[in-house]
Amino acid sequence: MERLGVGIIGCGAVAEEYVKAFQKDQRSEIRALVSRNRINAERYRDRHDLDCAIETDAVEMLRRKDTDIVVVCTPHNQHTKYAVAAAEAGKHIIIEKPVAITLEDMRKQQQAVKKAGVKTLVSFVLHWNPLLMTIDRLITQSVFGNIFMLEVDYMHRIWTTAEQKWYASREHSGTAILTGGCHAIDALRWFARSEARQVCAYQVKTENPIEYPGTISVNVEFEDGKIGRSTTTFDAQMPYRFNIGVYGTEGTIRNNEIFAPKLFPGQKDFMKIPCILPDSADVAHHPFEGEVSHFLDCIIEDKRPYPDLEDAAQTHAVCFAADLSAESGRPVTIRELDNA
DSSP states (O other): OOOEEEEEEOOSHHHHHHHHHHHHSTTEEEEEEEOSSHHHHHHHHHHTTOOOEEESOHHHHHTOTTOOEEEEOSOGGGHHHHHHHHHHTTOEEEEOSSSOSSHHHHHHHHHHHHHHTOOEEEOOGGGGSHHHHHHHHHHHTTTTOSEEEEEEOEEOOOOOOSTTGGGGOHHHHOOHIIIIIHHHHHHHHHHHTSOEEEEEEEEEOOSOOSSSOSEEEEEEEETTSOEEEEEEESOSSSOOBOOEEEEESSOEEETTEEEOTTTSTTOOSOEEOOSOOSOOOOGGGSOHHHHHHHHHHHHHHTOOOTTOHHHHHHHHHHHHHHHHHHHHTSOEEHHHHHTO
């Protein structure tokens, strides 16, 4: 089988994980690396012994007929420019999160992708973490009974450094929930099996020198009556944590501790699930191989990827609603955004 060609735009740390993942899968091959700083692209080419083109302009890569997939790994505020151009060039697209930092830009991407008919995947990479996959399977098997409440937190100390300077800018990075907390909102929606109806959020600004408030607490009411809670913080002096709680009438799971008498008769206390946890902010720890394999499967077998841009748009809608609620001091319905 002829390999699918891959072009990567942006050559930061995340891009290297895509290089490794695509290189490992025999169904794909890196054909081009794009970076405004040519040295960054050449570094990954040489480190991973790639036979690929090096470009400083994405337009040149998008013209290549041997490139089927484009991965957008640029700073957040540049995602729309390249995602739209890739769609117009007829390429399938992986978009790093957040897909956009404004509702307007996200809609531009949706329109371009719909018109082009290409496949997309948004990099909520924790979909391929073993703990989250296990929780998804347990929910599908109705182990927890009627799930009425969920919680997912993204807690990661991000304090501005010289290397992370772009994180400090709202113009370039967005907000705390868009920059990192969207992972938690994605998992909240995934496990709720329902779309959000209304969001109420509060935020606080500490002495953290980033331009936007680094901590936001979000409450979500889902269409089917479930409630959800999510906290994003870049401010707390603590190790990285991605907390998960699923609460049901017949069982509960909190991170990797499960209490489910329906599954384990006679159980009297929580028991631990021994598996790989989402417990590191290091991108090398994240399961990019699973993400890439899923996308290649979907292209080859003509299936819908999950989460694609349309699904991720619902996650981002919750994030945009949360930021609006925190700024305005009132609850915000998702319908308000749909009508915006």
